[in-house]
Amino acid sequence: MRFLLENPDAVRAAEAARDAGLDGVLLADLPAPLITAAALAGQVEDVLVAAEVTLGDRHPLELAEEAIVTDLALGGRLILVVRPAEGAEERFDEALDLLRLCLTPRPFRFEGRFWRVPANLPQNVWLPEEQVRVTPSPPRARLELWTSEHGSSGRDGGLSPSMIAGGMADGGTQFACREQWGEVALLIERLRAARPEWAVVAAPVDAARELGSIVRPRVQLHRLSPGLEAFWNAERPWEC
Amino acid sequence: MQSSAAAPGLHRTLYRRFAEDAQLADGLGFAALWVGEHRLWYDGWCPAPLHALAYAAGVTERIHLGTAMYLVPQHEPLAAARAMAALDDVSGGRFELGAGLGYRDPEFDALGLRRDRRGRLMEEYLDALEEAWAETGRRAPRIWMGGFAAPAIARAARRGYGLLLPQTLTVEEVRRVVADYRSQGGPGPVGLLREAWIGEGGERHAGRVALHLSEEAGSWFPLRDGFGFAAPEQVARQAERGRRNVALGSPEEVAAALRDVMGAGVDHVAVRFAFEFVEQPALHEQLHRLAEEVAPQL
Numbered sequence: 233m234r235f236l237l238e239n240p241d242a243v244r245a246a247e248a249a250r251d252a253g254l255d256g257v258l259l260a261d262l263p264a265p266l267i268t269a270a271a272l273a274g275q276v277e278d279v280l281v282a283a284e285v286t287l288g289d290r291h292p293l294e295l296a297e298e299a300i301v302t303d304l305a306l307g308g309r310l311i312l313v314v315r316p317a318e319g320a321e322e323r324f325d326e327a328l329d330l331l332r333l334c335l336t337p338r339p340f341r342f343e344g345r346f347w348r349v350p351a352n353l354p355q356n357v358w359l360p361e362e363q364v365r366v367t368p369s370p371p372r373a374r375l376e377l378w379t380s381e382h383g384s385s386g387r388d389g390g391l392s393p394s395m396i397a398g399g400m401a402d403g404g405t406q407f408a409c410r411e412q413w414g415e416v417a418l419l420i421e422r423l424r425a426a427r428p429e430w431a432v433v434a435a436p437v438d439a440a441r442e443l444g445s446i447v448r449p450r451v452q453l454h455r456l457s458p459g460l461e462a463f464w465n466a467e468r469p470w471e472c
Numbered sequence: 473m474q475s476s477a478a479a480p481g482l483h484r485t486l487y488r489r490f491a492e493d494a495q496l497a498d499g500l501g502f503a504a505l506w507v508g509e510h511r512l513w514y515d516g517w518c519p520a521p522l523h524a525l526a527y528a529a530g531v532t533e534r535i536h537l538g539t540a541m542y543l544v545p546q547h548e549p550l551a552a553a554r555a556m557a558a559l560d561d562v563s564g565g566r567f568e569l570g571a572g573l574g575y576r577d578p579e580f581d582a583l584g585l586r587r588d589r590r591g592r593l594m595e596e597y598l599d600a601l602e603e604a605w606a607e608t609g610r611r612a613p614r615i616w617m618g619g620f621a622a623p624a625i626a627r628a629a630r631r632g633y634g635l636l637l638p639q640t641l642t643v644e645e646v647r648r649v650v651a652d653y654r655s656q657g658g659p660g661p662v663g664l665l666r667e668a669w670i671g672e673g674g675e676r677h678a679g680r681v682a683l684h685l686s687e688e689a690g691s692w693f694p695l696r697d698g699f700g701f702a703a704p705e706q707v708a709r710q711a712e713r714g715r716r717n718v719a720l721g722s723p724e725e726v727a728a729a730l731r732d733v734m735g736a737g738v739d740h741v742a743v744r745f746a747f748e749f750v751e752q753p754a755l756h757e758q759l760h761r762l763a764e765e766v767a768p769q770l
Contacts, residue, residue: 262558263554263557263558264551264554264555264557264558264559266523266555267522267523267526267555267558267559267562268526268558268562270523270524270526270527270530271526271527271529271530271559271562271563272530273491273527273530274491274527274530274531275530275531289548289551290548290551291548291583291584293582293583294546294547294548294551294583297511297519297520298520298522298523298555300519300520301487301518301519301520301523301524302520302523302526302527304483304484304487305487305491305523305524305526305527307484307488308484347584348584349582349584350578350581350582351581351582351583351584351585352581353581353584353585353586355586355587355588355589356577356578356580356581356586356587357577358576358577358578358694358699359577359578359699360577360578360581361578361581361582364512364578364582365512366511366512366519367511367512367513367514367515367516367517367519368473368475368483368516368518369483369516371483371484
């Protein structure tokens with residue numbers, strides 16, 4: 233399971249994730265998440281940066297280029313999370329197919345209902361191409377591409393970022409200290425039982441410390457060895 | 473951030489160096505850093521300059537961050553407006569938009585656009601950008617119109633934008649273009665791109681600049697006698713224009729050349745050393761010398 237922190241202040245969230253040993257930061261509900269991600273690149277090292285963008289509302293080639301440049305700035309730390317743009321839901325599946333081709337370092341030709349690449353318009357007469365190859369290439373063998381849970385198809389194996397604090401749990405909007413440990417444990421139990429397919433958890437930045445020291449250790453193993461949880465509950469050097 | 477036949481490089485490394493170059497330029501007190509745009513070319517020319525500039529914004533304090541040029545007709549305008557606003561935010565208001573038309577057919581064609589509609593798209597998209605800024609109550613960034621053809625000058629003057637001229641113009645041509653722009657009420661400022669090399673190796677550098685321009689002209693330009701390399705004499709002429717316009721020599725000579733273009737009505741010179749065949753230590757030395765030995769003479 234991946235743990236990502238969410239906060240309008242991307243730098244603060246990324247630093248909190250890094251300090252808490254979490255995987256990274258989720259940039260969602262921002263006007264231009266890839267700009268925010270690129271600006272973050274040189275400021276906070278090492279953490280993953282998941283940027284949620286809409287798909288279907290503009291040419292997927294343009295989005296692919298922006299993602300690649302951002303991933304180059306991030307040295308390969310970008311996770312591109314796509315969800316259907318409002319009003320462009322019917323274009324989502326085709327856009328995702330085209331986006332995948334654009335993120336691949338080889339020439340392609342694409343003919344869909346909504347997009348044709350290259351278009352081979354009769355007015356564009358100079359050097360008509362049969363195929364195109366997006367450059368530069370992503371800095372990794374494959375740029376990480378997730379569909380968010382709003383996605384129509386769930387074609388990427390349920391890699392759905394989902395809030396564990398701030399909505400899903402009854403009353404558990406934030407992890408606090410001692411008196412809520414029981415609640416956190418309960419929350420995890422519920423989470424694993426209810427959504428075994430979840431591979432990603434996103435939480436508010438305030439939850440960083442508890443997510444790192446309480447939740448994450450408990451979900452890294454399928455089953456905790458006998459006595460380990462009791463030990464954790466008794467020995468709490470991280471106690472606040 | 474190009475990886476060419478003449479000087480291959482790993483893009484991940486080239487982008488990291490770009491951030492280091494931006495930091496040096498910022499520290500040396502330069503006014504602005506400019507990044508261009510092309511897409512679908514073998515050398516990986518940056519297709520998303522706003523995102524490269526956002527990377528630079530995160531590691532710099534005060535240098536302005538501009539596009540020379542952002543190919544306005546090739547971008548969906550509402551997403552572009554949001555990206556520009558976000559870049560302006562993360563940089564603390566340091567973004568400047570240099571707007572270009574673009575001219576390569578394959579770029580337009582891949583995006584499903586007709587190249588012969590690019591002028592119309594430019595007008596439409598600039599309107600959309602301005603509207604988007606007005607709606608959100610944002611201060612619009614400073615806008616520079618790229619190019620030197622009559623429609624570009626007229627458009628810049630009519631819209632009250634600055635003018636950002638290409639490196640291939642001679643001082644005399646710059647003077648004429650600026651006069652034309654002013655006569656149509658163009659409020660300025662006027663910027664000019666210029667290649668330069670300070671100190672030893674200027675002739676060799678100018679030769680490599682000419683080769684670089686030959687590759688572009690030969691691959692991209694519909695010329696009078698044919699396409700690109702099919703019109704070798706015109707490609708050679710284009711290369712020669714590039715070679716001739718490189719400001720080179722001692723710091724005094726470079727300063728004199730830059731003073732000449734400023735005397736022709738240019739307010740802002742964007743000096744380009746950063747070709748892919750220039751190693752980073754040499755680039756940094758040039759930036760130092762420009763800031764420390766040339767700029768005081770301007």
